[in-house]
Amino acid sequence: MIKGFTRFLQSPGEHLKSLFGTQDAPAGGPVLRIIPREDHPVSRQLFSDSALKVLYRLHNAGFEAFLVGGCIRDALLGRQPKDFDVATDATPEEVRDLFRNSRLIGRRFRIVHVRFGREVIEVTTFRGKPSEDDGQNVAHQSDDGMLLRDNVWGNIEEDALRRDFSINALYYNIADFSIHDFADGVRDIESRTLRLIGDPATRYREDPVRMLRAIRFAAKLDFQLDVETEAPLEELAPLLLQVPPARLFDEVLKLFMNGYGVETYHLLRDYGLFPMLFPETDEAFDELPWADAVIERALASTDERVQQDRPVTPAFLFAALLWGPVQLRQRAHEQEGMAPIPALQAASQRVVSRQLQHVAIPKRFSLPMRDIWDLQQRLPKRRGKRAFQTREHPRFRAAFDFLLLREAAGELEPGLGDWWSAFQKADEHEQRRLLGKVDADPAGSPAPRKRRRRRRRKPQNTPSDS
Incomplete structure (x- = not known):
């Protein structure tokens, strides 16, 4: 059991009632669990100075600011976080205005990179539900359900539902150092289970690369795939053929160059994903x-x-x-x-x-x-x-x-x-x-080709003039 979660996990019902206060989950939405600082082991000392600068500047400007995803997951697993992603209610343009050392990138998902020397902090605006409205704030999907463009802004609850796995829907609030858990991610970390948020087949169709991410996280973290998360993989594997080859190059590097390539390779073959690559x-x-x-x-x-x-x-x-x-x-x-x-x-x-x-x-x-x-x-x-x-x-x-x-x-x-x-x-x-x-024993070394000697023609006997 992760140190610091004992009281939280042994009696979650009563403990969570005392923590939620007036915060209710939206109808049909995620069930929010707020874990106060005294009940989790994640310290600001684990975060880079650059990540903290981004969080505090957003917070002091009146925006919500959370560290989200892998860095929180790794901290709860006792690993040293390396990549720090920030989620906020500030729009990409508002983030860019706050940081001179930033630039907007991406068309499919617009995000902001804030650069501190070699370190880059990725800042994303809370994603919302796909909208049918005209204008920029709209999601575009292919006939197969793949998201082609998605710049729909929303609130933190909607953002949590849009994330792929429950263990990545964990938010660290810089305002009070609490962890917001929207999808039972803490329990899945405890049981070492990888579980997609929402219907797995739908989520894979939205972005087939999620199938590769499932394999990568399972290998890297030594987690078991949840039964429902695992079930559609082999059937939906051909969806990867729709993904641009340039994007799959980046994904292959993540799969095979993260220190867990052998196990990743075995899982790719087991689930029929390797032939697609x-x-x-x-x-x-x-x-x-x-x-x-x-x-x-x-x-x-x-x-x-x-x-x-x-x-x-x-x-x-x-x-x-x-x-x-x-x-x-x-x-x-x-x-x-x-x-x-x-x-x-x-x-x-x-x-x-x-x-x-x-x-x-x-x-x-x-x-x-x-x-x-x-x-x-x-x-x-x-x-x-x-x-x-x-x-x-x-x-x-x-x-x-x-x-x-x-x-x-x-x-x-x-x-x-x-x-x-x-x-x-x-x-x-x-x-x-x-x-x-x-030269004496050329084992393993091909023998040089012998030149073919030209055959001399024999002179023809010509009759002498007589």
Whole structure:
């Protein structure tokens, strides 16, 4: 049990009656539970100075100001909050007027970013119910129920209903340091349950990315999906095909680069969401027994680096996610008579082109990804100066790590990775010895193609003039 909630949770009925006062929930709306400061462990010391500046300036200007969502959830779970989102009754224009260091962003959802150096505090106006009124204050939906544009302002109760999960509908009031819980989020934190607010099928249709968020939170927080939240996932998974690929790129980074990528990957496959993101990779699993292991090991390595606060690059991760289909296409091209290097390049082009229809990959990541693939052809070729030239390639280290990944996953016989590991650590004398060993026993290194000798034509015997 979370420290500080014992009295609140053991007798919620009587305790809440004493706390609500005259505050009643709107008809059909959320049931508000106000947890006073003495009954919860969330301290202002957990919040960044920048977040507090935004809260106090809004409050002193006469607006309501709450920290909301993940930062409160994480604080209640005993985690250090990192991202601070502020909800207020001030409109985006009023927020912008209060903060010179701010800018309005977004068309689908208009919000304000208040920047303090590298830190950005996101400020949103309370959302209201979709309106049929003419003008700007209106929500637009597609025929499938997806929200295309939503700038409807409302009050805090309406805003709570518009949020996705109960554990994200928790508001910290800077006026009295209480927590406002509109959807039983505290209880769900206690039971480690992830539950959508409202009808799950409707909420997923409004924004299919919520299905990915459900998976991400379940993996990251080690929560169980509520039965009703879980039920429509597999059936509604194809709705993700309507989401712009650029948006899904951002979501994939959140899914796989948050330190819990392996568990996230398992859940995506369990609920049929992975094929919507990487269809050709999913198709390759049946033909390549090692493809799944390559992805798992890449994700495990990424998780370890994230948890150690070491840098990670999406290029390496996408290289692993798409390597299976690249290999299948390369194999098909070679069977048609194409040489290995052109076959790999043609395969890479086809796979990336199809993938971009589902999840966008910016060139700053797709070009290094393709370098990693291309170097897999060069790493076995170590004769003469080739080993030194390959080692000097700017993507060599990533390609070497990828080679080790392939060996560990069972795609390749081990050996080449050990040779390159020894070569990198060796002095000049040892490097010559290793290169000599390749010349003597070129295991794992393709033999050079022999030049075909021209056959000399035999001179024709011409009859002599006589």
